[in-house]
Amino acid sequence: MPGFEIFGDEERKEVQDVLDTGVLFRYGFDQARKGNWKAKTFETELAERMDVRHCHLCSSGTAALSIALAACGVGAGDEVIIPPFTFVATMEAVLHAGAIPVFAEIDETLCLNPEAVDPAITSRTKAVLPVHMCGSMARIDEIKDLCERKGLILIEDACQSFGATFKGKGLGSFGQMGCFSFDPVKTITCGEGGAIITDNDQLYRTADAYADHGHDHIGNDRGLEDHLFLGNNYRISELNAAVGLAQLRKLDFILEKQRAHKQVLKEALGNTPEITFREIPDENGDSATFLSFFLPNKSRARQVAKDLARAGVDGCFYWFDNKWHYIRQWDHLKELKTPARPFARLLDHCPDYWSVKLPESDRIMSRTISMLIKVSWTHEDLSERIKKIISVL
Numbered sequence: 112m113p114g115f116e117i118f119g120d121e122e123r124k125e126v127q128d129v130l131d132t133g134v135l136f137r138y139g140f141d142q143a144r145k146g147n148w149k150a151k152t153f154e155t156e157l158a159e160r161m162d163v164r165h166c167h168l169c170s171s172g173t174a175a176l177s178i179a180l181a182a183c184g185v186g187a188g189d190e191v192i193i194p195p196f197t198f199v200a201t202m203e204a205v206l207h208a209g210a211i212p213v214f215a216e217i218d219e220t221l222c223l224n225p226e227a228v229d230p231a232i233t234s235r236t237k238a239v240l241p242v243h244m245c246g247s248m249a250r251i252d253e254i255k256d257l258c259e260r261k262g263l264i265l266i267e268d269a270c271q272s273f274g275a276t277f278k279g280k281g282l283g284s285f286g287q288m289g290c291f292s293f294d295p296v297k298t299i300t301c302g303e304g305g306a307i308i309t310d311n312d313q314l315y316r317t318a319d320a321y322a323d324h325g326h327d328h329i330g331n332d333r334g335l336e337d338h339l340f341l342g343n344n345y346r347i348s349e350l351n352a353a354v355g356l357a358q359l360r361k362l363d364f365i366l367e368k369q370r371a372h373k374q375v376l377k378e379a380l381g382n383t384p385e386i387t388f389r390e391i392p393d394e395n396g397d398s399a400t401f402l403s404f405f406l407p408n409k410s411r412a413r414q415v416a417k418d419l420a421r422a423g424v425d426g427c428f429y430w431f432d433n434k435w436h437y438i439r440q441w442d443h444l445k446e447l448k449t450p451a452r453p454f455a456r457l458l459d460h461c462p463d464y465w466s467v468k469l470p471e472s473d474r475i476m477s478r479t480i481s482m483l484i485k486v487s488w489t490h491e492d493l494s495e496r497i498k499k500i501i502s503v504l
């Protein structure tokens with residue numbers, strides 16, 4: 112996830128355009144901004160790239176999730192099926208919407224297992240929110256089919272898989288809405304930022320207004336614009352959007368480098384008897400931000416993760432022990448620990464997350480290690496790295 116690796120003159124130029132006008136706000140100031148519409152331009156280029164009708168840029172990936180849930184009408188008491196392997200933001204966004212995260216097992220794609228979704232559906236289920244983890248994809252065609260059959264909303268969290276595709280179609284464009292993040296460790300970054308994409312005109316209008324206090328964005332006097340409903344402030348600034356725009360134009364370069372580097376690593380490790388690779392439903396669409404693989408069991412995986420760190424192989428993640436990406440370590444969720452009373456507490460069927468059992472996800476995650484793929488590696492860096500990894504294994 113290396114946007115930060117290639118920050119350069121292109122980003123500086125876009126930011127300078129904004130600084131030269133002093134207009135840091137994405138709306139209005141038509142004269143003063145001298146034709147600079149960084150957020151708008153980013154949205155147009157991103158929608159084109161994803162082959163969807165609309166994109167709305169916002170302040171973070173977490174904001175994108177909140178906007179998507181609100182726009183899709185997911186609210187108080189609705190259940191949303193999510194995987195237990197994701198960044199905490201996914202379940203936080205669902206809870207803060209007043210909705211209830213319901214966890215279903217992942218499979219060896221490291222993403223939501225479509226077969227586990229069906230049994231998790233209840234009369235309260237409103238949406239399914241798969242997360243395309245670590246640069247690659249869920250079996251999104253099967254999940255989409257299921258949602259259509261059951262009349263459920265599909266929202267994709269593609270924050271970690273920007274630029275990845277399934278059978279040529281961009282991740283994030285399968286459901287009613289897709290969410291991206293451009294935070295500092297994502298494929299492209301603008302410091303802090305996010306986006307939603309959608310093909311649905313009405314959902315877009317709702318999202319666009321919700322992210323800006325309900326503004327309908329009609330006319331050229333902000334004070335006289337109508338409020339469609341109560342909203343929030345999830346706006347991005349022109350400075351952040353400017354950086355993002357330059358980064359977006361580097362996406363193909365980033366993907367090409369990552370894929371080439373991943374290929375070399377994968378070939379070098381392919382004969383290691385102890386490891387098997389993560390299942391990728393469409394190898395050609397992998398954004399290749401990570402190489403993820405399985406060890407035979409938990410104790411061996413823990414040991415290898417430690418040994419890799421000791422050998423100086425940086426950027427390796429053992430998610431099973433990580434506090435932020437797997438439900439096992441989310442005691443704050445299990446205690447529903449929030450500064451103020453969460454909506455879920457008002458329900459007579461308030462969920463008990465201590466009792467959630469996900470043996471299949473535990474079995475998979477306890478054996479998984481992911482390695483970050485960098486854009487800036489040289490041939491020497493790569494062979495050094497391979498030597499170290501082989502010695503550990």
Ligand SMILES: *Cc1c(COP(=O)(O)O)cnc(C)c1O
Pocket residue numbers: 170171172173174197198200201242268270271292293294304305
């Ligand atoms: C990064 C991330 C988010 C949140 O994005 P931010 O821009 O950091 O708010 C949400 N979901 C997943 C899977 C992520 O990796």
